Amino acid sequence: MQMSDSEFFADLKYRLDYLKKQELMGVDIHDRNLESSNCESEIDPDKGLVKKKQQIQNHNQLSMKLKMLKNIKINFKELKIQDFEILSTLGNHYYYAIGTGTFGRVRQAKIKGDPENQVYALKILKKTEVVRLNQVEHIKSEKDILTFIEHPFIVKMKSSFQDQFYIYMLFEYIQGGELFSRLRKEGRFANDVCLFYATEILTAMIYMHKMQIVYRDLKPENLLIAKDGHVKITDFGFAKKIGNGKTYTLCGTPEYLAPEIIKGSKVGYGKSVDQWAYGILLFEMLSGYPPFYDNEPIGIYKKILSGLIEFPKFFDNKVKDLIRKLLNPDIQNRLGYNDNGESIKKHKWYRGVDWARVDNKQIPPPWVPYLRSEDDVFWFEKYPDSTDAPKQLPRELQHMFDDF
Template structure:
């Protein structure tokens, strides 16, 4: 039968945004814990985000990758859309950075390498992520990462195509996005450079409290890479944060291959990593499956319940949204693979 809201018991709020909220839920049939994102349709329609929402769902449904968030179910009622995903209780990289201030090169390299594999998978499927930042890199209970939040991603991107939409998060925007003259998948590698810099030093390379100033810095400020980082770390950051996208590490056809073969990643066996055989250098302290202590208490203190909503004006905008993953229809062997 069809899976719907009644099949899940809400346990805790773990995230909240203008779109709706993310709750930790229990699937009644199996007792398994999931994360459920609910999105108000009226908000989506009003803010012209119908495409974004469909994209997010499509990507999580399509990709079957160890480091990309997987969609298990999606369904809707008159007022809301729901997406049921894996619940990861390890906290995001933003949380871990706030605890540790910065990471060792070993820990940084591990997270970055798993991110590279996830981005490689996206690019091979003609997808550009466009929103890499610490908040969107989640960790599981073992310490492996998972990319999440594909609302800003671009589907069906062709090799020599160009995108023009001004999307992303200020400190992570590539210079070519700011110039608004068209850009390609290289924006993801720029963001990887920013992420690497932030994981190693504790702050992004170009940042001001004033947003316009941050934009100016991204376009023209000198990149200061701390001398105390290893030569390989300094080198990979400099090669990713090249303002000319055609000269950037990962540009053109070589894409992720360029980054995988960089000296900074020499200690990583990427094939073993893909099989999750590389042990994470940091494992979060053991927690119960339904523990939320790695989430912001501003959210987890809220009452976990699904709030009522008004229906949007265009019910047809969300046709084809519902989905059940094959592995959860009782036959794990039938799980579709899209690698």
């Protein structure tokens, strides 16, 4: 049966759209898939031969257009805010504690003219507020660290730029929301669920330590779940690149601070604070609350310094042993202190873990978010768009952001 023109091009559009989706999922696309068509076999020598040849020519022209679109490369180094279509606000700590807040917002965004129509997360920081709150160095450090690190379990920054009002940082969009939200919904994680997330977080932490980066704010709010169910660490506002193994700044979430930070110790520490925070994180994932908590920060600090840990009865004995070794107040005897955390992998709680499969994301996740589309925001809190008029930073202070 001969196809009409409308039927032919409807069929062609369907196949091109299908092949494009297949390519985005990593399926190898070959020219023969685009150029093989029923149209040649349906040519009637006595009817419409010229028309069908024209249809084949049009088909090949569309195939060539698709190939050209595939070859378009976005120059992330030359982006400006005018290049974006700005979409929904992403709330509740997304991409480090400013879904909405004093600094600014994080918005979904698409690059105009992008043939892939990719969705990104655009962090928009008010320059005036960054300066007022003395956060310039933190923001610069964050940008510098995210520029040179790359790991499957760390959120990827694609670009950074600025104008007279704002600093912009462009990230991959992580659709599944926070691990914190998942933990609150579940109450607490089962041992095997905690183990899944803990292994991915640990490999990322070891990677950062090998890169001489102290993260300093490891907590459920800073852990996102990607659309494939795997973890992405975000919020590098407190992260620090170290050269001498030392960091003394009192910063981070009170419940997660190591005792040496609270005491202001000048003993050479740095990476050890992450191992401590990792122990706190394990406890919170398994119980639903951190081991040291109080209504006031000073009360939390006192409990941390006391070192008294009360484990719920349902805790596995092996994980209790691991947490005790991670929450050792003696830095030099804290598990992982002398080897960037590699010795943590050898603890008996991880027995049977195939670390190569962890690194390659081959362990099936316990939960995969249901998504209606690539720009779905279902797993994030809803926030209204900002109506604040931007304030321009005085010209004499603009030099503070020269590195952007």
